[in-house]
Amino acid sequence: MRFSHPHCFWLLLLLVPVAWRIWSTERFLERLRHRFRFDRNGRGAWRLYGRCLLPLLGLAGMVAALAGPAITVLRQGNISDNLVLAIGIDVSKSMLAEDMAVGRLSGQPAVTSVSNRLNAARQLVLTLLSRLEGEKVGLFFFARNGIEVVSPTRDHGFLRYMATHTDLGDLTESGSNLIAALDSGILMAASQTGTPARAVILLTDGEDTENNQAEILQSITSRDAPPPPVFTIGIGRERDVFIPIRRKGAADIDGFFTDSEDIPLKTRLDARTLRAIAETTGGSYIQLTGESLDDVASQLLRNIGTTAATPADLPPRPAPFDLAPLFLATGLLCYILFLLL
Numbered sequence: 001m002r003f004s005h006p007h008c009f010w011l012l013l014l015l016v017p018v019a020w021r022i023w024s025t026e027r028f029l030e031r032l033r034h035r036f037r038f039d040r041n042g043r044g045a046w047r048l049y050g051r052c053l054l055p056l057l058g059l060a061g062m063v064a065a066l067a068g069p070a071i072t073v074l075r076q077g078n079i080s081d082n083l084v085l086a087i088g089i090d091v092s093k094s095m096l097a098e099d100m101a102v103g104r105l106s107g108q109p110a111v112t113s114v115s116n117r118l119n120a121a122r123q124l125v126l127t128l129l130s131r132l133e134g135e136k137v138g139l140f141f142f143a144r145n146g147i148e149v150v151s152p153t154r155d156h157g158f159l160r161y162m163a164t165h166t167d168l169g170d171l172t173e174s175g176s177n178l179i180a181a182l183d184s185g186i187l188m189a190a191s192q193t194g195t196p197a198r199a200v201i202l203l204t205d206g207e208d209t210e211n212n213q214a215e216i217l218q219s220i221t222s223r224d225a226p227p228p229p230v231f232t233i234g235i236g237r238e239r240d241v242f243i244p245i246r247r248k249g250a251a252d253i254d255g256f257f258t259d260s261e262d263i264p265l266k267t268r269l270d271a272r273t274l275r276a277i278a279e280t281t282g283g284s285y286i287q288l289t290g291e292s293l294d295d296v297a298s299q300l301l302r303n304i305g306t307t308a309a310t311p312a313d314l315p316p317r318p319a320p321f322d323l324a325p326l327f328l329a330t331g332l333l334c335y336i337l338f339l340l341l
Contacts, residue, residue: 001323004068011063015056022052047341054338061331069323083135083197083308084152086188087128089121090204090235091168092143092176093257094267097205098244099237100288114246117235118168120288121203124233125163127293128201129156131301138188139163143173144210146184152192169246177210178202178277179219186227197308198228199283201300205236206270213273220280229283229307231300236269243267282307 003009026048100120129137137159138152150162185200192198208216220227242264244253256264275285284303288296 001069001071004070006067008063008067011066012060015059018059019052019056022055026051051338051341054334054341058331058334058338061327061334065324065327065331069327070320071323072318073321081134083199083304084189084192085132085135085137085199085201085304086140086152086185087125087137087201088140088142088146088181088185088203089118089125089168090143090176090181090202091118091141091171091173092207092209093172093174093243093265094176094205094207095121095235096169096172096243096246096257097236097241097267099239099241100235117205118172121233121235122163122168124203124288124293124296126160127297128300129160129163131297132156136192140184140188141168141171142177142181142184142204144175144177144180146180148184148188152188169248175209176204176207178204178206178208178216178273179211182216182219182227182230182277185230186223189228199304199308200228200230200281201233202230202274202277203233203235203288204274205267206232206234206272206274207267208270208273213276216273217276217280220277227281229304230277230281231283231303232274232278232285233296233300234269234271234274234285234287236267238269238271240266240268 030048095118096116098114098116100117101115125139134154136152136154137150137156138148139150139159139162140146140148149166150159153159181202181204182200185202189198189200211219243257243266245255245257246253258264269287271285271287277283278285284307286296286299286303
């Protein structure tokens with residue numbers, strides 16, 4: 001047993017003068033009862049001792065309650081303490097398409113005024129981080145290759161700083177490779193030993209310029225060990241849109257990205273591939289709309305909590321059990337018995 005405020009036990013010194021005062025008072029009252037009621041035997045010595053001891057026990061119980069007693073017990077493991085999340089943001093050129101409204105985080109201003117897929121993904125990451133409760137989270141970017149930006153950590157403040165202040169527009173590159181993204185996320189999640197719950201989150205429009213859907217799914221099923229569940233967040237619209245070119249600080253666009261034949265490039269959300277990845281790994285697919293950041297974050301965390309690990313997989317954790325109410329109830333009971341004697 002441990003006490004959060006052991007200095008409160010100095011109050012037990014009050015028991016000495018209180019005990020003397022109670023004993024002298026009860027002895028005086030017993031003599032009065034014996035004299036005026038002509039009851040030579042009184043009401044028994046047990047009543048005298050009871051009325052002397054019960055107030056002292058009540059006072060001792062209340063002092064012990066003030067000291068904050070607690071014991072350590074084993075409780076069911078919490079998924080927050082045993083979960084590793086690897087969050088990947090697609091930084092390919094197609095993510096610059098402006099077919100997404102950038103939502104706002106819990107009344108706070110958006111991190112940017114440019115409403116494109118990339119900034120919508122960034123804002124969703126910030127929304128998600130604001131709802132987490134101590135999980136280990138890692139952050140990586142991917143296009144043709146995956147790049148680990150922040151190793152899994154419980155320092156969500158640093159993650160928010162990186163997600164907010166990293167100029168994602170400067171990191172974009174042509175082409176995207178979802179196999180490389182999966183490799184990066186799975187490797188990052190697997191690098192944390194002793195954590196039974198793992199999950200990978202991919203925020204992307206689903207376009208892959210290097211592989212087709214069959215090759216992507218083959219890379220998942222051919223692994224030596226089953227991968228953790230992958231939760232895919234589809235960002236964008238399922239219709240062709242152009243990819244604008246913007247200069248920093250400019251209000252207008254300078255044109256559109258083109259291919260080698262000077263034909264403007266078009267991009268669209270590939271929800272079919274993202275849904276197939278999620279189903280193959282045991283995760284889930286959610287499509288993001290600009291005004292649904294809070295709803296998507298809540299749904300995503302619910303899905304992860306029910307999929308990433310079962311209660312049996314989570315090791316029990318030591319937790320304090322507060323005994324102050326028990327000591328307080330004991331003290332009050334002693335005082336009630338004192339009044340009834």
